[in-house]
Amino acid sequence: MNANLQVCVRRFPRDVVGVDDFELREAAMPEPAEGEVLVQSHFLSLDPYMRKRLADAREGRYPLSTGDVMMGRTVGSVIASRDPAFKTGDVVLGWGGWQRYAAEPGQNLQKVEPLEGGSLSAHLGVLGRPGITAWLGIVSVAQLREGDCLVVSSAAGAVGSLAAQMARHLGARVVGIAGGDAKCDAVTRQLGAHACVDYKAPDFAQRLIDATPDGVDVVFENVGAGVLDATLDRMNPNGRIAVCGLMGHYHSGEPYAFRHFARVLDRALKVTGFRIDDNIPLHGRALRDLRAWFDAGVFRPWETVTHGLEHAPDAFVSMLQGRGQGKTLVQLT
Incomplete structure (x- = not known):
């Protein structure tokens, strides 16, 4: 324990992210200051929002510089503590980033309970952000x-x-959109969606019409661009659209012209963007529901796990390219 492997930002990508945008580095083992906790990370979460953070950092809108350790959510074990609220062996959620060890302020950590028969990785997925x-x-x-x-x-x-599994549990008719026949088949057979449409298909718009014969009441939007455009045309009056992400816009600064944006007005649609950190008062209620549903077996474990921190850049690029399914994780120990 005299060296700490890290993955740092080598340069900020202007379009497609590549593995060469990151670099491996060995640093000295961090020493926790007063009020800090030294954590050994077991799992690192890789998420689409990181692509936007890289773009924001390039434009000076996010505090990340070249040479910095890439940011990320982690779950790990306390191996030394200078915060009386934590002791050696505690399992914690933190923001350790793309490195094996991190000294983090105790106030930024959250203790988590061991899951009976479950992996720690669930705290970065269904029971996490x-x-x-x-x-x-x-x-x-x-x-x-x-x-x-x-x-x-x-x-x-x-x-x-x-979201698909949650909606199915709550009694909705669930139509997924995914890339490729294999993913669509998995969404229906493994997650229980009633239908799934391949957005890569040349007749995507018609397939969406066929899968939603009575129109669409609710959209959980992660992509935007042409995917959202086609869905707008299927919306029923007074439909609700929850905008969670816009992956279709993150790789390019080019604007997208929506053909069906008028549906927002003529069908009185409610379009709401939301961010997890703007809704902190609701997190406790959310976690109570999620834990109850998790224990009841509502959610199927869906993870793509890469072993070894040195492979994190490859795993990140793979996720952004749509390979893998479910939660993307790197196992560090």
Whole structure:
């Protein structure tokens, strides 16, 4: 324990992210200051929002510089503590980033309970920020009702897959959108969606019409661009759209011209963007529901796990390119 492997930002990508935008580095083992805790990370979460953070950092809108350790959510064990609220062996959620060890302020850490027969990785998925985000969009923002027809884009992703399962449990007709026949088949067979449409298909718009014969009441949007455009044309009057992400816009600064934006007005649609950190008072309620549903077996574990921190850049690029399914994780120990 005299060296700490890290993955740092080498340069900020202008378009497509590549593995060469990151670099491996060995640094000295961090020493916790007063009020800090030294954590050994077991799992690192890789998420689409990181792509936007890189773009924001390039434009000076986010405090990340070249040479810095790439940011990220982690779950790990306390190996030394200078905060009386934590002791050696505690399992904690933190923001350790892309490195094996991190000295973090105790106030930024959250203790988590061991899960009976479950992996620690669930705290970065269904019982973590992806689960809370899905709950916020489905329950709080869209106010999904039994019998609604829900369309969820990126339905094979970390948040979309949870939103789809949650909506199915709450009594909605669930139509997923994913890339490729294999993913669509998994969304229906494994997650229980009633239908799934391949956005890569040349007749995507017609397939969406066929999958939503009675129109769409609720959308959980993760992609935007042409995927959202096609869905707008299927919306029923007074439909609700919860905008969680816009992956279709993150790779390019080019604007997208929506052909069906007039549906927002002529069908009185409610379009609401939401962010997890703007809804902190609801997190406790969300976690209570998620834990109850998790214990009841509502959610199927869906993870793509890469072993070894040195492979984190490859795993990140793979996720952004749509390979893998469910929550993308790097196992460090």
